[in-house]
Amino acid sequence: MSRALRTARYGVILTFVLAGLVCGTFTVRIPALTDKLGISEAAMGVVLLAWGLGALVAMQSMRGVMARVGSGPVLRIAAPSCAVSLLAVAVAPSYALVVAAAAVFGMFFGTVDVAMNAQGATVERAYGRPLMNGMHAGWCVGAMSAGLLGTAAIASGMSFTANLVLVTMAAVPASFLLSRTYLPDLTAGPAAVGGARRRMPPVVYLLGVIAFAAFMVEGAVADWNGLFLRDTVGAPEAVAAIGYPIFEAGMLVSRLTGDRLRSRFGARALIAASGLGTAAAFALVLSTSSAVVAVAGMVLIGLSVATVSPMALSLAGAATRTPGPAIAQTGAMGYAGLLLGPVVIGALTHTTSLRIALTLTIALGLVMALTALLLPRASAPADEKSEAPHETEDIAVEPLRLVA
Numbered sequence: 001m002s003r004a005l006r007t008a009r010y011g012v013i014l015t016f017v018l019a020g021l022v023c024g025t026f027t028v029r030i031p032a033l034t035d036k037l038g039i040s041e042a043a044m045g046v047v048l049l050a051w052g053l054g055a056l057v058a059m060q061s062m063r064g065v066m067a068r069v070g071s072g073p074v075l076r077i078a079a080p081s082c083a084v085s086l087l088a089v090a091v092a093p094s095y096a097l098v099v100a101a102a103a104v105f106g107m108f109f110g111t112v113d114v115a116m117n118a119q120g121a122t123v124e125r126a127y128g129r130p131l132m133n134g135m136h137a138g139w140c141v142g143a144m145s146a147g148l149l150g151t152a153a154i155a156s157g158m159s160f161t162a163n164l165v166l167v168t169m170a171a172v173p174a175s176f177l178l179s180r181t182y183l184p185d186l187t188a189g190p191a192a193v194g195g196a197r198r199r200m201p202p203v204v205y206l207l208g209v210i211a212f213a214a215f216m217v218e219g220a221v222a223d224w225n226g227l228f229l230r231d232t233v234g235a236p237e238a239v240a241a242i243g244y245p246i247f248e249a250g251m252l253v254s255r256l257t258g259d260r261l262r263s264r265f266g267a268r269a270l271i272a273a274s275g276l277g278t279a280a281a282f283a284l285v286l287s288t289s290s291a292v293v294a295v296a297g298m299v300l301i302g303l304s305v306a307t308v309s310p311m312a313l314s315l316a317g318a319a320t321r322t323p324g325p326a327i328a329q330t331g332a333m334g335y336a337g338l339l340l341g342p343v344v345i346g347a348l349t350h351t352t353s354l355r356i357a358l359t360l361t362i363a364l365g366l367v368m369a370l371t372a373l374l375l376p377r378a379s380a381p382a383d384e385k386s387e388a389p390h391e392t393e394d395i396a397v398e399p400l401r402l403v404a
Helices: 003-028 030-037 041-069 071-091 095-127 132-155 160-181 190-197 202-232 243-265 267-287 291-305 308-318 323-351 360-372
Strands: none
Touching: 003 030, 003 071, 003 095, 003 132, 003 160, 030 041, 030 095, 030 160, 041 071, 041 095, 041 323, 071 095, 071 160, 071 323, 095 132, 095 308, 095 323, 132 160, 132 243, 132 308, 202 243, 202 267, 202 291, 202 308, 202 323, 202 360, 243 267, 243 291, 243 308, 267 291, 267 308, 267 360, 308 323, 323 360
16 A cells, blocks of 8 residues: 555645544534624524535535546645634624634535545555545544534633634644645546536435435434433433543444444444444433433434444445546535434424434434345445455446446
């Protein structure tokens, strides 16, 4: 394995870490932002909606750009721009400007998300074996680091603005250093643009459905697990607060082992098992009145759902000649689930209860499992099999035999 290829792999992992740190810092300090502006939770919801819509629009519009120039050049511009847009959120003096800055931040983040996954798919192809789960583990590390740094900033009395400024000052030079590690996308160029404009293969949309369900579950846990543990299960607030970090810890463990499991059992089987595991873990959490069992269940949910979205994006990148446009399509469908999940559960909570509303997540787990069974069975290409002899029944389809 060449030194350049190893450097590219570590560069992608660190890009995921950096993205998790930047996005996580914004998320962790949301309460401080509401205090700074003196706005309600509903008004803060508009800020988050602007961020999510910005990300979704960027992802959906990236198909042609990724096909033309590839993931590396996009990351070289979008990654430092994403960090700078976080600075814009930090210094925006009014609510209207914060909403606008959040939308711009979301657009750059959505661009980075698509490009770093496409770069990951490029490195994965060069290695000839699954790597995407390990790359997404970098995101978990970055998000958890943001939580720890945010907690330290809060404990020391650091303001919302100062916290975000410091992270920006670290992220901008780091993103420039990482830009030297990226590999070129082999099939990117003007000739690939026409293919990107055509309809994607059906498997890309199936993977988009899987990503939609997985992201919807992740969003539901992120936004509602604290209230569920405190108000429904009756856990003390200090116990309820650890629900999300525990969930992220489960995701990190799963993603660190996910590539080996995919090589052993294949993506199709692993997604189906993960969907069933997600449904079973949520059934356990929603049926208990014990805070200990509910918190332990959050670990199980994280372990179950963590590998689904990385595999969906990886397989989408392998389904066409150019990974970027397919990843953009699957990613956009996934983020639609991230946006809709908390909203739908909130609406159901108003008419029923949070416990009943969260049963939607059980259905989403079953959707993942059933949709995985519709994915085509295919062996890896012969040149990849020589490098990954243990991979079976994955749908890492041969890119040169499919139209974009």
